[in-house]
Structures are given as C-alpha cells and as structure tokens.
Amino acid sequence: MTCFRLLAALGAGLLTMIGLPTSAATPTLTVYTYASFVSDWGPGPLIEPAFEAHCGCDLKFVGVEDGAALLGRLKLEGSRSSADVILGLDTSLVTEAQQTGLLEPHDLNLGAIDFALSWSDPVFIPYDFGYFGFVYDSEKLANPPTSLRALVNQPQGPRIIIQDPRTSTPGLGLLLWVRKIFGDNDMSAWAALSPRIVTVTKGWSEAYGLFLEGEAPMVLSYTTSPAYHRHVEQTDQYRVAMFEEGHYQQVEVAARLAHSAQPELAKDFLRFLLSDEVQAILPTSNWMLPAVHTEQALPEAFRDDELPRTSLSFEPSEVSTERRHWIKRWLTTLAR
Amino acid sequence: MNPAFNTPRRFGLWPGLIVALLLAVLIVGTLTAVGSASRPFSVAVTLFDPYFLQVVQFTVWQATLSTLISVILAIPVARAYARRPAFIGRGILITLMGLPVVMPVIVAVFGIVAVYGRSGLLNTVLKPAGLTLPLEIYGLTGILLAHTFFNLPLAVRLILPAWDQVTAENWRTASTLGMSSGQLFRFVEWPAISAFLPGVVVIVFLLCFTSFAVVLTLGGGPSATTIEVAIYQALRFEFDPGQAAILALTQLVLCVCSALLLIRWLRVLTPTPGRRNDPAIRPDTAARSGKLLDFSAILVCSVFVFAPIAALVLSGLRGPLVSVILDIGLWQAAARSLGIAVTATSLAGVMAFGLATTARFLTLERRKHQAKELMLLIGSMTLAFPPMVIGTGLFLIALRIDLVGSITLLMIATVNAVMVLPYLLRSISPGLISSGQQYQKLCAQLGLRGWQRFRRVDWPMIRRPAAFALALGGALSFGDMGVAALFDTTGHITLPVMLYHRMSAYRFDEAAVTALVLALMCVALFWLVDRGLSR
Numbered sequence: 126m127t128c129f130r131l132l133a134a135l136g137a138g139l140l141t142m143i144g145l146p147t148s149a150a151t152p153t154l155t156v157y158t159y160a161s162f163v164s165d166w167g168p169g170p171l172i173e174p175a176f177e178a179h180c181g182c183d184l185k186f187v188g189v190e191d192g193a194a195l196l197g198r199l200k201l202e203g204s205r206s207s208a209d210v211i212l213g214l215d216t217s218l219v220t221e222a223q224q225t226g227l228l229e230p231h232d233l234n235l236g237a238i239d240f241a242l243s244w245s246d247p248v249f250i251p252y253d254f255g256y257f258g259f260v261y262d263s264e265k266l267a268n269p270p271t272s273l274r275a276l277v278n279q280p281q282g283p284r285i286i287i288q289d290p291r292t293s294t295p296g297l298g299l300l301l302w303v304r305k306i307f308g309d310n311d312m313s314a315w316a317a318l319s320p321r322i323v324t325v326t327k328g329w330s331e332a333y334g335l336f337l338e339g340e341a342p343m344v345l346s347y348t349t350s351p352a353y354h355r356h357v358e359q360t361d362q363y364r365v366a367m368f369e370e371g372h373y374q375q376v377e378v379a380a381r382l383a384h385s386a387q388p389e390l391a392k393d394f395l396r397f398l399l400s401d402e403v404q405a406i407l408p409t410s411n412w413m414l415p416a417v418h419t420e421q422a423l424p425e426a427f428r429d430d431e432l433p434r435t436s437l438s439f440e441p442s443e444v445s446t447e448r449r450h451w452i453k454r455w456l457t458t459l460a461r
Numbered sequence: 462m463n464p465a466f467n468t469p470r471r472f473g474l475w476p477g478l479i480v481a482l483l484l485a486v487l488i489v490g491t492l493t494a495v496g497s498a499s500r501p502f503s504v505a506v507t508l509f510d511p512y513f514l515q516v517v518q519f520t521v522w523q524a525t526l527s528t529l530i531s532v533i534l535a536i537p538v539a540r541a542y543a544r545r546p547a548f549i550g551r552g553i554l555i556t557l558m559g560l561p562v563v564m565p566v567i568v569a570v571f572g573i574v575a576v577y578g579r580s581g582l583l584n585t586v587l588k589p590a591g592l593t594l595p596l597e598i599y600g601l602t603g604i605l606l607a608h609t610f611f612n613l614p615l616a617v618r619l620i621l622p623a624w625d626q627v628t629a630e631n632w633r634t635a636s637t638l639g640m641s642s643g644q645l646f647r648f649v650e651w652p653a654i655s656a657f658l659p660g661v662v663v664i665v666f667l668l669c670f671t672s673f674a675v676v677l678t679l680g681g682g683p684s685a686t687t688i689e690v691a692i693y694q695a696l697r698f699e700f701d702p703g704q705a706a707i708l709a710l711t712q713l714v715l716c717v718c719s720a721l722l723l724i725r726w727l728r729v730l731t732p733t734p735g736r737r738n739d740p741a742i743r744p745d746t747a748a749r750s751g752k753l754l755d756f757s758a759i760l761v762c763s764v765f766v767f768a769p770i771a772a773l774v775l776s777g778l779r780g781p782l783v784s785v786i787l788d789i790g791l792w793q794a795a796a797r798s799l800g801i802a803v804t805a806t807s808l809a810g811v812m813a814f815g816l817a818t819t820a821r822f823l824t825l826e827r828r829k830h831q832a833k834e835l836m837l838l839i840g841s842m843t844l845a846f847p848p849m850v851i852g853t854g855l856f857l858i859a860l861r862i863d864l865v866g867s868i869t870l871l872m873i874a875t876v877n878a879v880m881v882l883p884y885l886l887r888s889i890s891p892g893l894i895s896s897g898q899q900y901q902k903l904c905a906q907l908g909l910r911g912w913q914r915f916r917r918v919d920w921p922m923i924r925r926p927a928a929f930a931l932a933l934g935g936a937l938s939f940g941d942m943g944v945a946a947l948f949d950t951t952g953h954i955t956l957p958v959m960l961y962h963r964m965s966a967y968r969f970d971e972a973a974v975t976a977l978v979l980a981l982m983c984v985a986l987f988w989l990v991d992r993g994l995s996r
Contacts (some may be wrong), residue, residue: 143896157985160958160961160962160965161962161965161966162956162961164791164962164963164965164966166961166962166963166966166968167962167966188740192695192699193698193700196700197700200700201498201702201853201856201857201860202860205860213534221700226800233660260711266916277560289677289683291683291694291698291730292677292690292694292697292698301917313470319682321580322679322682323599323681323682324599324680324681324682325680325681325682325683326677326678326925327673327674327677330567330961330964330965331567331570331674331677331678331966332962333964333967333969334567334969334972335574335578336569337572337969338578338580338581339573339578339579339580340578340579340580341579350967353967356968357967364984412967449699453512456512456683457512459682459683459684460512460515460682460683460684461683
C-alpha cells in the first residue's frame with residue numbers, strides 16, 4: 126500500500142514540475158531584474174499593474190538572485206536572451222554590461238528630467254540610488270565614529286560586520302570607499318580595521334541579520350536603512366553613522382537590449398521608470414532614493430541629516446579594470 | 462541450469478552502471494557546458510596562486526577536523542541510543558536529530574549565533590556571573606561548532622542502524638563469555654559500526670569540504686575560505702565559467718582522493734551473517750554506570766543540538782505569526798517545495814537502489830570489494846560537485862534547446878536528486894548487502910527475484926535506514942535554497958526562496974516565522990516518511 130501511495134505522490138509531483146507555456150495575445154515586455162525587486166516586498170508587484178494599465182501590454186518580470194547574477198545571466202544567454210529590458214545593474218557593473226554588446230542606447234530625450242544625481246549615459250538610465258553607510262544600534266553605541274578615518278584609526282572603536290567584496294555589492298562598495306579615502310594606503314587602513322571586523326559575510330542579509338541579533342553594534346549597509354525601521358517598525362533605534370568624508374554612492378540603472386522585438390515598449394518602460402508614479406514607489410519598497418526630483422516629498426522616515434553631503438564614486442570603467450586587482454590585495458591583507 | 466540461479470547475474474551489473482553513466486553524463490555534460498561558455502582562461506594562474514593554495518589547505522583542514530569531531534562524538538551518542546531502545550521521548554529526539562542538516566544554512570547560523578554568539582544565550586547567562594565565553598565564535602571555532610551542529614546528529618542517525626545488524630547469536634555468545642561493556646564494543650559492535658563508518662565519514666567530510674555560507678558567515682574573514690566560495694565567486698561575481706569549471710574539477714579530484722584515503726584508512730569489517738534481533742538482549746544494559754553514561758551522552762547531545770533550534774522557534778514565535786501563516790503565498794511556495802522534494806527524492810531513491818544493487822552484486826557474486834567501494838564512491842561524489850555548476854550547466858543546456866521557462870522546477874529537482882543521492886545510497890547499501898549475504902542462496906532456491914524479492918527480502922532489511930534517508934532527502938530538498946536561487950523562480954518561488962526574499966526586504970521578523978514554518982514542515986515531512994515507511 127505504502128508503495129502505491131508513494132507512486133501516486135510521485136506522479137503528482139512530476140505533474141507540478143512541468144509548467145505550461147502561456148500564449149500571449151497582447152505583446153509581452155520581458156524585464157530581467159534581481160529577485161528582491163520582484164519579491165512580494167519589492168517594487169515589482171506595484172510597478173507591474175501601473176505600467177500594464179497604460180501600455181496595453183503584458184509586463185513580465187524575471188527575477189535572478191542579485192545584480193551580479195543578473196549580468197551573469199545576460200552573458201550566459203547572450204543574443205538568445207528573451208529579455209527586452211535589464212533592470213538592476215549597479216554602477217560597478219555597467220562597464221562590463223556594456224562590453225557584452227547586447228545593450229542599445231536608450232534613445233530618450235531626458236533633457237526635461239530633473240535628476241537628483243549627476244548622470245549622463247547614452248545606454249543606462251538611473252532609476253534610483255543610495256549610499257553605503259554603517260548602521261549602528263543607538264542603544265549599544267552612543268558615540269559612533271564621525272568619519273571613515275575615525276572608524277579605521279580608533280583601536281578601541283566599535284566592532285563591525287561587513288560583507289565580502291567577492292560575493293556582495295555592499296562589500297565591494299566598502300572596498301571602493303576605503304580606496305577612495307585612503308588611496309594607495311588603503312591596505313594599511315584595512316589592516317588597522319581588521320581586528321575589529323567581527324566577520325565578513327557572503328551577502329547583505331547575513332550581515333544585517335547578525336547585526337539585528339546583536340553580534341556587533343555596527344554593520345555595513347545603506348544610509349537609507351534607518352528609514353525602513355522608522356517607516357515600518359516605528360523605531361529610531363537604528364541609525365546611520367554619517368561620515369565627514371562622504372559616502373560611496375551606488376546607482377541602480379536599467380537599459381534595453383539590442384535584439385529586443387519590442388523596442389518601443391522597452392523605451393516606454395524606461396521612461397516610465399522615471400515617472401513620478403514609479404519614483405514615488407521606490408523609496409518605501411526598494412529602500413533607495415529616487416533618481417528624479419519629484420513633486421512629492423520623500424516619506425517622513427527619510428531624514429535630511431541622513432543624506433550624505435559628499436557623494437563618492439569611481440568611474441565605472443576604472444572599477445571594471447581594477448576590481449580584481451583590488452580584491453586580491455584585500456584578500457592578501459585580511460587573510461594574513 | 463535452474464533459471465533462478467541466473468537472476469543475480471542477469472540483474473547484476475547494469476543498474477549501477479546505468480546510474481553511474483547517467484551521473485557521469487550529468488557531471489561531464491554540465492562541466493562542458495559551463496566550461497565552453499567562457500573566454501580563454503589560464504589554469505595555472507588560478508591553481509598555483511598562493512591565496513588559492515591557502516584556501517585549499519584551509520578547506521581540507523577544517524573538513525578533516527569537522528569530520529573527526531562529528532563522527533567521533535556521534536559514536537557514543539548512537540551507542541547510547543542503541544543501548545536504551547525504549548525510553549520516553551526517544552522517538553521524538555531521534556526524529557528531531559534529522560532537523561539541523563535540512564535547515565537552510567542561514568537559518569541554522571542565526572540559531573547557532575543566538576546561543577553561542579557574542580550576545581547569545583550563553584554569554585547572557587555567563588555575563589552576570591562575571592564570566593565571558595572563553596571561545597570566540599567567529600573563526601575556526603565557529604566553523605567547527607556549526608559543522609558539528611549539522612553533522613553530529615546526522616552521523617548519529619546514519620550510524621544508528623549499525624546496531625540492527627548485530628545478530629542475536631553474537632549478543633548471546635558475548636553474554637556467555639561474560640564480556641565487559643568495552644569488550645562488547647570492541648568485538649561485537651565495532652564490526653557492525655565499521656561497515657557504516659566509511660559512508661558516514663565520506664558524507665560528513667564532503668559536506669564540510671563543500672561548506673560555503675557557514676564558512677563565510679562564521680569564518681570571520683577571508684582567511685577562512687573554502688574552494689566552494691572561490692567557485693561561487695568565479696561563477697556569479699567574476700562571471701568566469703571556465704575558471705569555475707576548473708575549480709569544480711579541482712574540488713572533485715581533491716574530494717575523491719581524500720575520500721579514497723579515508724576509506725583505505727578505515728578498515729571495513731564484514732558483519733557476521735545471522736538472525737538479527739532486538740538489541741534489548743545485549744548483556745550490558747543493566748549496569749548503573751552504563752546508564753549514567755548513556756543518559757549524559759544523550760542529554761549533552763540533545764542540549765547541543767536543540768538549543769539553537771529552540772532559539773529559532775522562540776524568535777519565530779515572537780514574529781508576526783498570524784499574518785505570515787495566513788498568507789496564501791506561503792502555502793503555494795510550500796506546495797512547490799513539496800513537489801520538488803518528492804520528485805527529487807524519488808529520482809534519488811531509484812538511482813541509489815540501482816547503485817546499491819550493483820554494489821551488492823560486486824561484493825557477493827564477484828568478490829570485488831574495491832569495485833564495490835568504487836560504485837558507492839561514485840554515488841557519493843555528487844556531494845563534491847558544486848550544485849551551482851550542475852545548475853548552471855543544466856541551465857545552459859536547457860537554453861540551447863529552448864526549454865528554460867518550462868522545466869525550471871524539474872531542473873531544480875534534478876540537481877536536488879543528485880545532491881541527496883549520497884545519503885540514500887550510504888543508508889541503504891549496508892543493509893542491502895547484508896540482506897544479500899544472508900538470503901542470496903535462499904532467494905535463488907526459492908526463485909524469488911525482481912519485485913517479489915525486493916518486497917519480501919530486501920525491503921524489510923533496508924526499510925528503516927531507507928525511510929530515514931528518504932525522509933532526509935525529502936526534507937533536504939524541501940529546505941534547499943542554494944539551487945532554487947540559481948534559477949528564475951519569479952512567480953513560482955519555493956519556501957526557502959521566500960524566506961530569503963523576506964530577509965532581503967529587511968523583514969527579518971517575518972523571515973523568522975517563515976523559518977519556523979519551514980522547520981516544522983521539514984519535521985512533519987520527516988516524521989511522516991520516516992514513520993510511514995519504517996513501520
């Protein structure tokens with residue numbers, strides 16, 4: 126009897142495996158993005174009906190693990206890709222994305238758009254941005270360091286949890302940030318900081334989870350993280366340490382693919398990303414800052430004193446050529 | 462000649478060979494697909510880089526230590542459970558022992574940290590007493606702690622069926638000879654255990670060797686890195702599939718060599734054939750010192766294993782329980798995970814049975830023990846091959862034949878099947894071989910073969926370990942996150958992916974509830990399969 130039941134279960138399992146392809150009467154626009162963008166808590170489910178309402182098309186999001194995996198997926202698929210738009214690459218990946226030759230200039234006249242960041246690129250459109258920052262627990266840390274130099278140079282300073290630049294975007298961001306501030310002395314800065322690094326995690330979730338468990342008073346995250354806690358959890362316990370030197374900027378961009386069968390729809394979508402409607406969705410779903418100044422003010426949870434006065438960044442091309450080398454130096458310094 | 466005598470010969474080699482061939486095709490195929498998707502690469506630069514050599518060294522070192530600790534500690538615990546077959550709560554404790562290894566790693570790590578971390582339970586208790594924890598969790602200690610947490614209970618469960626293999630005659634003889642507890646262990650129990658040990662050691666070693674998220678999260682820094690991390694980096698961040706393929710191959714070769722060494726070093730004794738009986742008749746159960754020893758072994762192991770789990774349950778109960786449980790998406794995701802688990806485990810079950818049948822044929826008919834070990838090794842080696850590489854390879858192949866969208870879940874199930882195969886194989890092969898040793902002639906005389914033989918002779922012998930392994934495999938693929946995250950799961954996410962999405966969206970409290978639900982479902986699945994099949 127047990128065997129029959131098992132066989133029946135197996136059959137049922139197999140049936141659920143085989144997804145049936147859906148036929149499309151209306152044109153479909155396929156957008157590749159990272160998984161958390163389209164998760165139930167991300168902006169995807171809000172953007173989809175909004176765009177479909179005015180395009181008369183079917184917007185299909187395909188979510189891949191993260192930004193790096195997104196680029197990897199694009200490279201894997203090459204010209205076979207069914208993507209019309211790729212959304213969610215960040216500044217450190219754009220050069221490599223462009224080198225694939227799979228992307229097409231956006232061809233949009235963006236002159237009238239009041240960007241909140243300086244950006245001009247014929248291919249990529251920025252839809253939101255943020256800054257890396259150290260978030261701290263104000264109940265455990267009364268006086269957080271006020272500059273990156275202070276964080277590095279205080280042997281008795283707070284212990285921190287960071288992410289690995291080999292596997293995570295914030296991790297790479299910190300590597301670039303330290304490089305920006307300390308230049309060629311960046312490795313001595315890392316050596317000075319290293320005794321206070323509790324651990325280096327694979328991704329943001331592990332690090333932030335450990336921080337919330339209380340494993341360290343400070344964690345590498347985004348300057349907008351406290352806004353989440355204020356907006357959703359109504360607590361001011363978690364704050365970001367604002368650094369005098371400025372914060373390293375991360376810009377998230379979208380582009381359209383050259384071989385897309387829906388070039389006009391793709392353009393419409395890119396423009397739609399910059400509309401007030403989408404820009405107002407992003408802060409409280411993607412927890413990033415809108416790329417465009419809109420009529421509507423940011424939600425109260427986003428505080429002005431958490432906006433860096435100086436924005437730091439490298440040219441994407443420089444990141445692309447130097448990244449491997451810099452990561453290697455970081456490895457040898459920290460692995461000692 | 463009586464045709465019945467031909468049965469094992471006709472049935473002998475091909476099931477295992479076919480499975481081995483399939484596995485080879487899968488590994489070589491995916492490796493080729495991944496390798497050929499890359500630009501020219503320099504092998505030497507990767508492999509002889511000083512940092513990479515350090516990584517290899519560390520990988521082998523931590524895996525060896527983790528395996529030794531887990532397996533050596535597992536023996537007294539398993540013995541305690543075997544010696545006390547009827548105390549209250551034994552069944553539940555044993556069922557729950559399967560839990561750590563099937564939990565998504567990130568969840569387990571949070572549990573471990575909640576107990577042993579800097580602001581964990583242990584430190585909170587010790588601090589008022591003026592003590593701080595002497596051990597620093599981040600570093601090799603944390604890695605060993607976590608690996609022991611995953612693998613000690615697994616090893617206990619994998620070794621436990623060894624006592625079923627001890628014959629009633631052996632206990633009686635030992636009793637007549639007035640053997641002490643120590644002598645019993647050495648002369649009666651050890652031969653039975655040693656038949657299981659190579660399998661357990663290989664599985665635990667491979668699990669620790671390829672450990673990734675644990676090592677990165679608790680390792681404290683890049684000095685604690687495994688080859689698997691390098692593969693992930695090459696494949697996902699650098700997008701250098703060629704390098705990933707080379708690294709995967711290196712890992713495979715290193716694992717095969719280490720596993721062969723381990724097996725050679727472990728002397729396998731063949732248990733004596735005879736009638737199996739209830740271990741309750743063993744002569745050393747009454748001694749008070751033995752009782753004390755057994756119950757402290759069980760208690761210490763239970764506290765060690767269940768404290769982090771209890772921490773997870775508590776943090777789950779503190780979360781928004783109702784809203785998460787009432788979410789229909791949760792149940793859809795759970796159903797999808799279940800579909801994957803059932804498919805993966807069934808596939809793996811068929812493959813494991815094929816390999817084990819041939820391994821039995823090789824031992825009993827051909828007297829080729831080396832070939833048998835090789836057969837079992839082939840089935841275990843999939844643990845040494847990164848699921849990420851298999852997944853990416855399958856994806857590339859599916860892409861070429863334009864099937865990506867429609868077979869995503871099937872691909873996830875295939876990768877999972879290959880990943881759980883070793884557990885199944887290692888669990889059922891000792892029983893199957895021993896059933897052959899006892900009943901081969903009888904079956905031949907009675908003309909029992911095929912399904913009838915399986916049902917009447919083999920299945921009763923392997924039922925309990927097979928039930929455990931199937932349950933484990935099911936729960937493992939149910940809780941798997943690594944493979945599912947590889948593919949596009951938009952619109953059809955699995956439960957572990959949902960958990961991860963919640964974390965990426967700051968919803969750590971909801972994630973804690975999801976983790977609780979996931980753990981409960983794993984336990985339920987485990988309990989159902991384990992109990993359903995073993996009775």
